[in-house]
Amino acid sequence: MSIWYPIELLANWLTYGVFSIAHGTLLAEAVNFFIFDTVKIFILISVIIFAVSIIRSFLPPEKIRRILSHKYQFTGNILAALFGIVTPFCSCSAVPLFLGFVEAGVPLGVTFSFLVASPMINEVALVLLLGMFGWKVALIYIISGLIIAILAGIVIGKLKVEGLVEEFVYNHKINATANITEMSWRDRANYAKTYTLDILKKVWPYILIGIGIGAWIHGYVPTDFLARYAGRDKWYAVPLATLIGIPLYSNAAGVIPLVSVLTEKGVAMGTTLAFMMAVTGLSLPEFMILKKVMKTKLILIFATVVGIGILFTGYLFNFVLR
Protein backbone atom coordinates (compact mmCIF):
# COMPACT_ATOMS: atom_id res chain seq x y z
CA MET A 1 0.00 0.00 0.00
CA SER A 2 1.43 3.36 -0.93
CA ILE A 3 1.55 6.25 1.52
CA TRP A 4 -0.73 8.08 -0.85
CA TYR A 5 -3.55 5.58 -0.29
CA PRO A 6 -5.64 8.00 1.85
CA ILE A 7 -5.50 10.56 -0.95
CA GLU A 8 -6.57 7.90 -3.41
CA LEU A 9 -9.59 7.24 -1.21
CA LEU A 10 -10.33 10.95 -1.05
CA ALA A 11 -10.05 11.32 -4.84
CA ASN A 12 -12.32 8.31 -5.36
CA TRP A 13 -14.85 9.57 -2.87
CA LEU A 14 -14.97 13.03 -4.47
CA THR A 15 -15.10 11.74 -8.05
CA TYR A 16 -17.63 8.93 -7.68
CA GLY A 17 -19.44 10.00 -4.53
CA VAL A 18 -19.67 13.78 -4.35
CA PHE A 19 -19.58 14.56 -8.07
CA SER A 20 -21.23 11.20 -8.91
CA ILE A 21 -19.38 10.70 -12.19
CA ALA A 22 -19.86 7.22 -13.62
CA HIS A 23 -17.00 4.73 -13.13
CA GLY A 24 -14.78 4.03 -16.10
CA THR A 25 -15.62 7.12 -18.09
CA LEU A 26 -12.91 9.37 -19.46
CA LEU A 27 -14.24 12.27 -17.42
CA ALA A 28 -13.97 10.23 -14.21
CA GLU A 29 -10.38 9.30 -15.12
CA ALA A 30 -9.46 12.92 -15.65
CA VAL A 31 -11.20 14.28 -12.55
CA ASN A 32 -9.81 11.55 -10.32
CA PHE A 33 -6.31 12.14 -11.64
CA PHE A 34 -6.63 15.89 -11.11
CA ILE A 35 -7.78 15.63 -7.48
CA PHE A 36 -5.23 12.98 -6.57
CA ASP A 37 -2.26 14.79 -8.09
CA THR A 38 -3.21 18.23 -6.83
CA VAL A 39 -3.59 17.11 -3.21
CA LYS A 40 -0.42 15.05 -3.37
CA ILE A 41 1.68 17.86 -4.86
CA PHE A 42 0.47 20.44 -2.37
CA ILE A 43 1.26 18.15 0.56
CA LEU A 44 4.72 17.43 -0.87
CA ILE A 45 5.41 21.13 -1.47
CA SER A 46 4.48 22.05 2.08
CA VAL A 47 6.59 19.34 3.68
CA ILE A 48 9.67 19.41 1.46
CA ILE A 49 9.98 23.15 1.02
CA PHE A 50 9.59 23.62 4.75
CA ALA A 51 12.39 21.13 5.37
CA VAL A 52 14.67 22.65 2.71
CA SER A 53 14.07 26.14 4.16
CA ILE A 54 15.16 24.96 7.60
CA ILE A 55 18.40 23.62 6.11
CA ARG A 56 18.84 26.82 4.18
CA SER A 57 18.53 28.97 7.28
CA PHE A 58 21.88 27.46 8.28
CA LEU A 59 23.44 28.35 4.94
CA PRO A 60 22.84 31.96 3.90
CA PRO A 61 24.68 32.95 0.69
CA GLU A 62 27.14 35.02 2.75
CA LYS A 63 28.24 31.90 4.60
CA ILE A 64 28.46 29.84 1.41
CA ARG A 65 30.67 32.52 -0.08
CA ARG A 66 32.98 32.42 2.93
CA ILE A 67 33.33 28.65 2.62
CA LEU A 68 33.86 28.69 -1.15
CA SER A 69 36.43 31.47 -1.14
CA HIS A 70 38.81 29.17 0.71
CA LYS A 71 38.35 26.24 -1.64
CA TYR A 72 40.26 25.42 -4.78
CA GLN A 73 39.02 24.16 -8.12
CA PHE A 74 37.34 20.81 -8.08
CA THR A 75 36.54 20.51 -4.35
CA GLY A 76 35.11 23.98 -4.77
CA ASN A 77 33.08 22.93 -7.81
CA ILE A 78 31.60 19.97 -5.99
CA LEU A 79 30.74 22.00 -2.89
CA ALA A 80 29.32 24.85 -4.97
CA ALA A 81 27.03 22.47 -6.86
CA LEU A 82 25.84 20.90 -3.60
CA PHE A 83 25.17 24.31 -2.02
CA GLY A 84 23.27 25.19 -5.17
CA ILE A 85 20.65 22.57 -4.30
CA VAL A 86 19.47 24.26 -1.11
CA THR A 87 19.74 27.81 -2.40
CA PRO A 88 16.66 29.11 -4.13
CA PHE A 89 17.45 30.99 -7.21
CA CYS A 90 15.63 34.01 -8.30
CA SER A 91 16.99 35.83 -11.29
CA CYS A 92 16.84 38.92 -9.03
CA SER A 93 19.74 37.59 -7.04
CA ALA A 94 21.87 36.36 -9.94
CA VAL A 95 23.90 39.54 -10.25
CA PRO A 96 24.58 40.24 -6.56
CA LEU A 97 25.47 36.58 -6.06
CA PHE A 98 27.84 36.52 -8.99
CA LEU A 99 29.54 39.77 -7.95
CA GLY A 100 29.63 38.74 -4.32
CA PHE A 101 31.34 35.46 -5.12
CA VAL A 102 33.87 36.82 -7.59
CA GLU A 103 34.79 39.81 -5.45
CA ALA A 104 35.35 37.58 -2.46
CA GLY A 105 37.84 35.56 -4.50
CA VAL A 106 35.71 32.52 -5.29
CA PRO A 107 37.22 31.12 -8.54
CA LEU A 108 35.11 31.83 -11.65
CA GLY A 109 34.65 28.13 -12.45
CA VAL A 110 33.38 27.45 -8.93
CA THR A 111 30.99 30.39 -9.20
CA PHE A 112 29.61 28.92 -12.41
CA SER A 113 29.05 25.51 -10.80
CA PHE A 114 26.88 27.32 -8.28
CA LEU A 115 25.10 29.35 -10.97
CA VAL A 116 24.23 26.17 -12.86
CA ALA A 117 23.14 24.02 -9.92
CA SER A 118 21.14 26.64 -8.08
CA PRO A 119 18.31 27.14 -10.58
CA MET A 120 18.48 23.68 -12.14
CA ILE A 121 18.09 21.74 -8.93
CA ASN A 122 15.49 23.89 -7.27
CA GLU A 123 13.13 22.61 -4.63
CA VAL A 124 9.92 23.23 -6.55
CA ALA A 125 11.19 21.18 -9.48
CA LEU A 126 12.27 18.45 -7.08
CA VAL A 127 8.92 18.26 -5.35
CA LEU A 128 7.14 18.02 -8.67
CA LEU A 129 9.51 15.38 -9.99
CA LEU A 130 9.09 13.36 -6.83
CA GLY A 131 5.32 13.70 -6.91
CA MET A 132 4.76 13.09 -10.61
CA PHE A 133 7.60 10.72 -11.53
CA GLY A 134 8.63 9.03 -8.29
CA TRP A 135 11.91 9.07 -6.36
CA LYS A 136 14.02 7.27 -8.96
CA VAL A 137 13.55 9.91 -11.62
CA ALA A 138 13.97 12.66 -9.02
CA LEU A 139 17.28 11.11 -7.96
CA ILE A 140 18.48 10.70 -11.54
CA TYR A 141 17.61 14.34 -12.10
CA ILE A 142 19.54 15.53 -9.03
CA ILE A 143 22.62 13.47 -9.81
CA SER A 144 22.74 14.42 -13.51
CA GLY A 145 22.16 18.05 -12.56
CA LEU A 146 25.03 17.93 -10.07
CA ILE A 147 27.37 16.33 -12.60
CA ILE A 148 26.48 18.92 -15.25
CA ALA A 149 27.03 21.75 -12.75
CA ILE A 150 30.39 20.38 -11.56
CA LEU A 151 31.70 19.64 -15.07
CA ALA A 152 30.41 22.90 -16.56
CA GLY A 153 32.19 24.81 -13.78
CA ILE A 154 35.43 22.90 -14.30
CA VAL A 155 35.31 23.41 -18.08
CA ILE A 156 34.58 27.13 -17.78
CA GLY A 157 37.32 27.43 -15.17
CA LYS A 158 39.80 25.80 -17.57
CA LEU A 159 38.81 28.10 -20.44
CA LYS A 160 40.37 31.07 -18.63
CA VAL A 161 37.45 33.38 -19.25
CA GLU A 162 38.38 35.96 -16.60
CA GLY A 163 38.75 38.57 -19.37
CA LEU A 164 35.10 38.14 -20.35
CA VAL A 165 33.79 39.40 -17.06
CA GLU A 166 32.99 43.11 -17.05
CA GLU A 167 36.01 44.95 -15.69
CA PHE A 168 34.32 46.80 -12.88
CA VAL A 169 33.73 43.49 -11.15
CA TYR A 170 37.41 43.22 -10.30
CA ASN A 171 37.75 46.84 -9.25
CA HIS A 172 35.84 46.26 -6.09
CA LYS A 173 37.12 44.31 -3.21
CA ILE A 174 34.57 43.82 -0.55
CA ASN A 175 35.49 44.01 3.04
CA ALA A 176 31.98 44.12 4.35
CA THR A 177 31.00 41.10 6.33
CA ALA A 178 27.38 41.54 7.17
CA ASN A 179 26.58 40.89 10.75
CA ILE A 180 24.59 37.74 10.19
CA THR A 181 22.57 37.48 13.32
CA GLU A 182 22.32 34.00 14.80
CA MET A 183 18.82 32.64 14.34
CA SER A 184 16.93 30.79 17.03
CA TRP A 185 14.95 27.67 16.17
CA ARG A 186 11.80 29.71 16.36
CA ASP A 187 13.22 32.16 13.79
CA ARG A 188 14.14 29.28 11.53
CA ALA A 189 10.66 27.75 11.77
CA ASN A 190 9.12 31.16 11.11
CA TYR A 191 11.36 31.74 8.15
CA ALA A 192 10.56 28.30 6.74
CA LYS A 193 6.84 28.83 7.22
CA THR A 194 6.86 32.23 5.51
CA TYR A 195 8.98 30.94 2.67
CA THR A 196 6.79 27.87 2.10
CA LEU A 197 3.63 29.99 2.06
CA ASP A 198 5.30 32.43 -0.35
CA ILE A 199 6.16 29.63 -2.73
CA LEU A 200 2.68 28.14 -2.49
CA LYS A 201 1.15 31.52 -3.20
CA LYS A 202 3.40 31.97 -6.19
CA VAL A 203 3.09 28.57 -7.84
CA TRP A 204 -0.40 27.31 -7.13
CA PRO A 205 -2.06 28.69 -10.28
CA TYR A 206 0.64 27.21 -12.51
CA ILE A 207 0.44 23.86 -10.80
CA LEU A 208 -3.36 23.75 -11.07
CA ILE A 209 -3.23 24.68 -14.76
CA GLY A 210 -0.40 22.21 -15.40
CA ILE A 211 -2.16 19.35 -13.64
CA GLY A 212 -5.47 20.40 -15.18
CA ILE A 213 -4.21 20.18 -18.75
CA GLY A 214 -2.28 17.07 -17.73
CA ALA A 215 -5.45 15.47 -16.38
CA TRP A 216 -7.26 16.19 -19.61
CA ILE A 217 -4.47 14.64 -21.67
CA HIS A 218 -4.31 11.72 -19.25
CA GLY A 219 -7.99 11.05 -19.75
CA TYR A 220 -8.49 11.82 -23.41
CA VAL A 221 -5.28 11.34 -25.37
CA PRO A 222 -4.51 7.72 -26.27
CA THR A 223 -1.46 6.15 -24.62
CA ASP A 224 1.68 6.19 -26.79
CA PHE A 225 0.09 8.78 -29.03
CA LEU A 226 3.30 10.83 -28.90
CA ALA A 227 5.69 7.90 -29.31
CA ARG A 228 5.54 8.41 -33.06
CA TYR A 229 6.85 11.97 -32.75
CA ALA A 230 9.00 11.91 -29.61
CA GLY A 231 9.84 8.28 -28.93
CA ARG A 232 13.36 7.32 -28.03
CA ASP A 233 14.28 6.36 -31.57
CA LYS A 234 13.74 9.93 -32.74
CA TRP A 235 17.14 11.63 -32.72
CA TYR A 236 15.80 15.16 -33.01
CA ALA A 237 13.52 14.89 -29.96
CA VAL A 238 16.22 15.74 -27.39
CA PRO A 239 17.58 18.94 -29.00
CA LEU A 240 14.07 20.07 -29.88
CA ALA A 241 12.85 19.56 -26.31
CA THR A 242 15.89 21.46 -24.99
CA LEU A 243 15.21 24.43 -27.29
CA ILE A 244 11.53 24.56 -26.38
CA GLY A 245 12.47 24.50 -22.70
CA ILE A 246 14.68 27.61 -22.73
CA PRO A 247 11.98 30.32 -22.71
CA LEU A 248 9.74 28.53 -20.22
CA TYR A 249 11.59 29.22 -16.98
CA SER A 250 9.00 31.17 -15.05
CA ASN A 251 6.51 28.41 -15.61
CA ALA A 252 8.55 25.48 -14.35
CA ALA A 253 5.83 24.75 -11.79
CA GLY A 254 3.22 24.25 -14.47
CA VAL A 255 5.46 22.58 -17.00
CA ILE A 256 6.50 19.57 -14.95
CA PRO A 257 3.02 18.16 -14.23
CA LEU A 258 2.25 18.56 -17.91
CA VAL A 259 5.43 16.83 -18.98
CA SER A 260 4.86 13.87 -16.69
CA VAL A 261 1.69 13.13 -18.60
CA LEU A 262 3.51 13.44 -21.92
CA THR A 263 5.91 10.64 -20.93
CA GLU A 264 2.87 8.49 -20.32
CA LYS A 265 1.82 9.21 -23.87
CA GLY A 266 5.10 8.10 -25.36
CA VAL A 267 7.72 10.85 -24.94
CA ALA A 268 10.99 9.14 -23.98
CA MET A 269 12.34 9.65 -20.46
CA GLY A 270 15.69 11.12 -21.54
CA THR A 271 13.91 13.64 -23.75
CA THR A 272 11.73 14.60 -20.80
CA LEU A 273 14.74 15.01 -18.50
CA ALA A 274 16.50 17.20 -21.10
CA PHE A 275 13.38 19.29 -21.43
CA MET A 276 13.02 19.87 -17.69
CA MET A 277 16.70 20.69 -17.30
CA ALA A 278 16.44 23.22 -20.10
CA VAL A 279 13.38 24.77 -18.47
CA THR A 280 15.12 25.19 -15.12
CA GLY A 281 18.81 25.46 -16.03
CA LEU A 282 18.81 27.59 -19.16
CA SER A 283 16.77 30.64 -18.49
CA LEU A 284 16.48 33.56 -20.84
CA PRO A 285 15.66 36.18 -18.18
CA GLU A 286 18.69 35.07 -16.18
CA PHE A 287 20.96 35.48 -19.20
CA MET A 288 19.61 38.97 -19.82
CA ILE A 289 20.33 39.96 -16.24
CA LEU A 290 23.81 38.43 -16.26
CA LYS A 291 24.69 40.67 -19.20
CA LYS A 292 25.21 43.40 -16.63
CA VAL A 293 28.28 41.65 -15.28
CA MET A 294 29.65 39.51 -18.10
CA LYS A 295 30.23 39.85 -21.82
CA THR A 296 27.81 38.21 -24.22
CA LYS A 297 30.52 35.78 -25.28
CA LEU A 298 30.79 34.41 -21.75
CA ILE A 299 27.02 34.00 -21.50
CA LEU A 300 27.11 32.08 -24.79
CA ILE A 301 29.91 29.86 -23.49
CA PHE A 302 27.93 29.30 -20.29
CA ALA A 303 24.74 28.40 -22.19
CA THR A 304 26.62 26.19 -24.66
CA VAL A 305 28.47 24.20 -22.00
CA VAL A 306 25.31 23.64 -19.97
CA GLY A 307 23.34 22.93 -23.15
CA ILE A 308 25.80 20.22 -24.21
CA GLY A 309 25.53 18.70 -20.74
CA ILE A 310 21.75 18.63 -21.03
CA LEU A 311 21.78 17.10 -24.53
CA PHE A 312 24.21 14.45 -23.35
CA THR A 313 22.00 13.60 -20.36
CA GLY A 314 18.97 13.38 -22.63
CA TYR A 315 20.59 10.99 -25.09
CA LEU A 316 22.19 8.95 -22.31
CA PHE A 317 18.90 8.26 -20.54
CA ASN A 318 17.03 7.61 -23.76
CA PHE A 319 19.67 4.98 -24.39
CA VAL A 320 19.81 3.53 -20.86
CA LEU A 321 16.23 3.62 -19.61
CA ARG A 322 13.71 1.07 -20.84
Add this chain to the structure above:
Amino acid sequence: MKIQVLGSGCPTCKKLYESTLQAVEELKSNDEVEYITDVQKILEMGVMSSPVLAIGGKAVIVGSVPNVEKIKEIIQKNSGSEDK
Protein backbone atom coordinates in the same frame (compact mmCIF):
# COMPACT_ATOMS: atom_id res chain seq x y z
CA MET B 1 15.80 58.60 8.63
CA LYS B 2 16.68 57.51 5.13
CA ILE B 3 14.96 54.44 3.73
CA GLN B 4 16.49 52.77 0.72
CA VAL B 5 15.24 49.97 -1.48
CA LEU B 6 18.02 48.29 -3.42
CA GLY B 7 17.45 45.89 -6.25
CA SER B 8 18.77 44.67 -9.55
CA GLY B 9 15.74 46.03 -11.33
CA CYS B 10 13.71 42.82 -11.27
CA PRO B 11 9.93 42.74 -10.78
CA THR B 12 10.26 41.55 -7.17
CA CYS B 13 12.48 44.52 -6.40
CA LYS B 14 9.97 46.98 -7.82
CA LYS B 15 7.27 45.37 -5.74
CA LEU B 16 9.29 45.92 -2.58
CA TYR B 17 9.78 49.56 -3.55
CA GLU B 18 6.05 50.07 -4.09
CA SER B 19 5.11 48.31 -0.86
CA THR B 20 7.64 50.44 1.02
CA LEU B 21 6.23 53.64 -0.45
CA GLN B 22 2.80 52.54 0.66
CA ALA B 23 4.03 51.63 4.13
CA VAL B 24 5.68 55.04 4.56
CA GLU B 25 2.56 56.78 3.39
CA GLU B 26 0.35 54.80 5.75
CA LEU B 27 2.69 55.58 8.63
CA LYS B 28 2.31 59.27 7.71
CA SER B 29 6.02 59.68 8.23
CA ASN B 30 8.07 62.05 6.13
CA ASP B 31 10.88 59.57 5.55
CA GLU B 32 12.13 59.66 2.02
CA VAL B 33 12.31 56.43 0.13
CA GLU B 34 15.09 55.98 -2.37
CA TYR B 35 15.21 53.31 -5.07
CA ILE B 36 18.70 52.18 -6.02
CA THR B 37 19.54 49.77 -8.81
CA ASP B 38 23.30 49.84 -8.35
CA VAL B 39 24.10 46.29 -7.34
CA GLN B 40 27.45 47.35 -5.95
CA LYS B 41 25.63 49.19 -3.17
CA ILE B 42 23.99 45.93 -2.13
CA LEU B 43 27.35 44.23 -1.92
CA GLU B 44 28.79 47.06 0.10
CA MET B 45 26.26 46.21 2.76
CA GLY B 46 27.70 42.72 2.77
CA VAL B 47 24.52 41.23 1.37
CA MET B 48 24.20 39.02 -1.70
CA SER B 49 20.49 38.72 -2.28
CA SER B 50 18.12 41.18 -3.81
CA PRO B 51 15.91 43.05 -3.13
CA VAL B 52 17.10 44.76 0.03
CA LEU B 53 15.40 47.29 2.28
CA ALA B 54 17.87 49.39 4.20
CA ILE B 55 17.15 51.89 6.95
CA GLY B 56 19.91 54.33 7.80
CA GLY B 57 22.32 52.32 5.65
CA LYS B 58 21.64 49.06 7.47
CA ALA B 59 20.00 46.14 5.65
CA VAL B 60 16.85 45.11 7.48
CA ILE B 61 15.00 43.07 4.87
CA VAL B 62 16.99 40.84 2.55
CA GLY B 63 15.80 38.81 -0.41
CA SER B 64 12.09 38.86 0.24
CA VAL B 65 9.02 41.07 0.00
CA PRO B 66 6.95 41.03 3.19
CA ASN B 67 3.47 42.53 3.18
CA VAL B 68 2.90 46.22 3.85
CA GLU B 69 1.92 45.66 7.50
CA LYS B 70 5.17 43.83 8.16
CA ILE B 71 7.19 46.53 6.41
CA LYS B 72 5.51 49.18 8.57
CA GLU B 73 6.40 47.22 11.67
CA ILE B 74 10.03 46.87 10.57
CA ILE B 75 10.31 50.57 9.71
CA GLN B 76 8.93 51.57 13.10
CA LYS B 77 11.16 49.17 14.97
CA ASN B 78 14.29 50.31 13.16
CA SER B 79 13.82 54.04 12.95
CA GLY B 80 12.95 54.75 16.57
CA SER B 81 16.40 54.37 18.07
CA GLU B 82 18.36 56.69 15.81
CA ASP B 83 15.65 59.22 15.02
CA LYS B 84 16.73 62.55 16.47
